[in-house]
Amino acid sequence: MRDDGTLDDPYAPSSDTADTEDGTSAERTTAASRLRAYVRDLTGRRRAQVALATGVVCCLGLTVVAQVCDEKPGAATRSGSPATSELAQRAEQQGAASRGLDRTAAAPAPSATATPADPDTAAPARKAAPARPTKPAPVAGLDEDQMENAEAIVRAGRKMGVPRRGLVIAVATAMQESNLYNVASGVLPESQNHPHQGVGWDHDSVGLFQQRSSSGWGPVDRLMDPEFATRQFLSALEQVPGWQGMRLTDAAQAVQVSAYPEYYQQHEWRATRVVDAIVPAGR
Structure with missing residues (x-):
């Protein structure tokens, strides 16, 4: 029973407890805010580090590509697609092989059973032009x-x-x-x-x-x-x-x-x- 004569409600929260709980809640809120701020700061730092690392990797990649291009200036144009590169290599191999063939072999002799040329369609053989008689030089003292x-x-x-x-x-x-x-x-x-x-x-x-x-x-x-x-x-x-x-x-x-x-x-x-x-x- 209170001093004013009222009975205490056993189920009502006490004022001390409420005050305590209010303080605790405020502390929790402040801690959560700080935690979120820390997390945001940490995340921002990590993103910056990742971006920096990515930029460094890209620069290194470009440097390597530039070095390769300097060493092999025709590599980019020769590579193309894998299929194109393979066809080019095969063509080059075939060309080298054909250039190395011995071409001094005699032509095969015509077959004895070859069909004779049609006299109506065959081109006529050219007749040798008769030699022109040379004009004799003056002899016996003549002019x-x-x-x-x-x-x-x-x-x-x-x-x-x-x-x-x-x-x-x-x-x-x-x-x-x-x-x-x-x-x-x-x-x-x-x-x-x-x-x-x-x-x-x-x-x-x-x-x-x-x-x-x-x-x-x-x-x-x-x-x-x-x-x-x-x-x-x-x-x-x-x-x-x-x-x-x-x-x-x-x-x-x-x-x-x-x-x-x-x-x-x-x-x-x-x-x-x-x-x-x-x-x-x-x-």
């Missing part, structure tokens, strides 16, 4: 113009089918008559209108064989053509019976009827040499 006139006489005679003896007689005759020059006549001005290599004054005689138009040898313009003049001479020679067995000077004189019949003979050896140079023996 270029004289040698060309001798060639004209020989060509014309071969077209006619005249034997070699007739070619020699014709060349020797031209040597005596015109010195193997195609000569025009001072008496016939028209003869000078055609290509010529000099002018003579033996009446109206013109050309290599000094043939006269007035004697029936042919028109002046035709007689100035070495080939025509040669045909006229050889045609007349072939009309001489036994001309092939005659001395050269006798055969020439039978055609030319010259005042100096023996002069033709002196040119036989030179004429023979010229003909041999133009048409070698056996042709």
Whole structure:
């Protein structure tokens, strides 16, 4: 019973106990706050340490990568994916192997049972171009113009089918008559209108064989053509019976009827040499 006459409630908390409990609760709250602050501080420190450690590791990694790149500058480009790197290595090995092969082996001989080429589709074989006949150099003391006139006489005679003896007689005759020059006549001005290599004054005689138009040898313009003049001479020679067995000077004189019949003979050896140079023996 209290002093004021009231009865104490046995189940009511006492004031001392309440005060004690209030103090304890406040202390607990303060301790919890301090603990949480400590934990936050500790957590912040650990996070900072972790971040610092991570940064250090990253820097070390970059340093290592840079060193590797410096030592092997082509490594990054050669590596690629594993599959690509493997294919590149295989290609390099195959290339090295093929470069090392011996390529001096002879090609295999064609099979005896090979199918012959179709003549309709096969490319025709190229024919070798015939060798061009070389122009003979002047011989027997002749110059270029004289040698060309001798060639004209020989060509014309071969077209006619005249034997070699007739070619020699014709060349020797031209040597005596015109010195193997195609000569025009001072008496016939028209003869000078055609290509010529000099002018003579033996009446109206013109050309290599000094043939006269007035004697029936042919028109002046035709007689100035070495080939025509040669045909006229050889045609007349072939009309001489036994001309092939005659001395050269006798055969020439039978055609030319010259005042100096023996002069033709002196040119036989030179004429023979010229003909041999133009048409070698056996042709």
